[in-house]
Amino acid sequence: MKKYDTYRVFTPAQPAKLTFIDREIVNEQLVDALRTPGMQIVVYGYSGSGKTTLLTNKINQLYESYIPSQCTKGTTIDQLKLEAFDYLDRYYTTELNENVSNGISASLKSRYAEIKSESKKQEGKTIKRIVPIQLSDQRLAEFVGEAKCCWKIEDFHKVESDDKERLAQLMKVFMDSSMNYPTTKIIAIGAVGTGKEVVAYDKEMSNRLSEIPVPLMSLDELEMIIEKGEFLLNVKFLKEVKNRVIVYSSGLGAVCHQLCLSMCINNGIYETVEETHTFTDSDLDKAIDNYLQKNSSSLKSSYDKATKITKGTVYGIKPILKAILSLTKEKKKDELTPFEIHTEVQKENPTYPLNTVRLYLNQLISAERAEILRYNKDADVYFFSNPFFKAFTELSFSKDFKPSKTDITRISADEIKAYLDAKKDMDEFLSM
Ligand SMILES: Nc1ncnc2c1ncn2[C@@H]1O[C@H](COP(=O)(O)OP(=O)(O)OP(=O)(O)O)[C@@H](O)[C@H]1O
Ligand SMILES: [Mg+2]
Structure with missing residues (x-):
């Protein structure tokens, strides 16, 4: 049996080669x-x-x-x-x-x-x-x-x-x-x-x-990455585990590679194993904790970038994120129109103009503001680009929150799962 190095199979920080799939x-x-x-x-x-x-x-x-x-x-x-x-x-x-x-x-x-x-x-x-x-x-x-x-x-x-x-x-x-x-x-x-x-x-x-x-990776493409990895390393991710990894990834290959890599490394699998190893839900929970720990500072810097106050700002960006969060809780839906968001923002900031809401929403989907939101053109709705951003933003609004490594690891897998469960129509979610 040919042996492959796990770090060369799952490559969260490098262009994939062994698991490369054609788009x-x-x-x-x-x-x-x-x-x-x-x-x-x-x-x-x-x-x-x-x-x-x-x-x-x-x-x-x-x-x-x-x-x-x-x-x-x-x-x-x-x-x-x-x-x-x-x-x-x-x-x-x-x-x-x-x-x-x-x-x-x-x-x-x-x-x-x-x-x-x-x-x-x-x-x-x-x-x-x-x-x-x-x-x-x-x-x-x-x-x-x-x-x-x-x-x-x-x-x-x-x-x-x-x-x-x-x-x-x-x-x-x-x-x-x-x-x-x-x-x-x-x-x-x-x-x-x-x-x-x-x-x-x-x-x-x-x-x-x-x-x-180049659109975000589709569910099928993410599944193919995992399957190539399974084949090369002689491991198996249970169907439920695979699905969760795919959904957590929210179209980003790096998250998919990182979660799979962590599961392998946590189990001491550094290269192709002789006997098939199977990963379960608890392996994934641990990998998610690792992910949050590893990425706490980059999540924080993305959040800071998204909410940065620019010169001449009268209305801040935080009320918009706050409104999105309270609406997703209240209405139990994640995808919101600018109008819905504006109405919610006005509850606390009665003079906040609709145009400013639109302007900021457009910025929040761009690299300039760390792509913290995504936009679905057809339905004219905005939503958090991935569950980790959403959870982090939520934490940042909680009382006494000073984003730090320990805080971010408090986001439980259950919280994220609840967000994901609410998001059923993934292909629409992933389209550009
Ligand atoms: N076709 C693919 N097959 C397998 N893995 C992939 C594929 N495309 C991307 N990945 C994985 O997804 C992650 C991100 O990919 P990549 O760095 O190419 O994205 P990017 O669009 O160039 O990102 P950035 O905008 O940050 O430069 C990497 O971990 C990479 O290994
Ligand atoms: Mg690149």
Whole structure:
């Protein structure tokens, strides 16, 4: 029997490889876009919906190599260009990858070396590196193309607006260079709602840009992850346990991987076992406790982000969350319209305007406010994005609550289960 390392099977903090499942719903569109010469790509979706995993697996299937770039708040296009240029060093000068290096013309290699020395001259002179004039967008596209790479840019929503426009221009240059380099492309990954941004800056891009939404993982997809894990490790999760894991995950692969991983590790299963091991409800309860303990600080920082007071705020965001919580208790339903929420908010804040409620609700579903809520467009209703957020928010409103590790672990599995039991129509819940 082949043995697998449990940490490589269940990967809550890494792109899945062994348990990777194809996302049928977007697979065709993505593969098609990756194969179409000149087609630039924007992939977007909720945090944790599986964008990085999907792209990493697909690019590895279709490309020899790619340039990985990661944006943080305030990253500029110039920084990205320099980073990509530096990354290419492995093909142009150090020749770490001979296969690729051998295919690159000597003249282009010497051009690369020239720019590199130009760039080196600046070292130590300025705090911020400047892009050498010779490193035009066209030249960079050529370097990337010759190295048979594509360029994956993560979290492009974090760049400033002006630089988003520059990104659109850069994509256009890459698109134009596809005559000579058919595989060259930029794949930008962003949060929900960022897909349209690139086109907004440059209408001409609309036909040459494939916008691919990655939805939250469906119940079937989450089940498939668990089943792959069961097979690889020779373990079994009872049907009830499996269902609970799927529902707790609320469409997020990371939660699913984390709960399964904890159950294995708590039982000393570090690799594939000889004799099938079965997990029961009590194993899951313990895994949930572990989850809350491990994530208490990130839950708290998400909550702080969601409720942060911005400049010029007259009406806070907390009354909205409070209203949602009391309505879910009172009406025993989790999905609420802006009107219902507004009516409830007004009980304590009579002048609170409906428009402000709508404005904040829209913010609360965005990355800017940690996606603490989700929105169902068809029914115009809002609800907590996962039971852990809901429980945490509830605790934060209870008297004397100072969010701390011990407080968060007080959220009982029963409380969360009650929330989940109320939520029957999961597929609607998961749709974007
Ligand atoms: N197709 C998949 N098959 C199996 N597991 C997956 C799949 N997609 C995602 N996962 C798991 O879900 C978790 C989150 O995935 P990933 O990091 O790719 O999401 P993301 O959308 O890039 O998140 P973020 O917006 O935070 O960058 C990881 O633990 C990953 O292993
Ligand atoms: Mg990611």
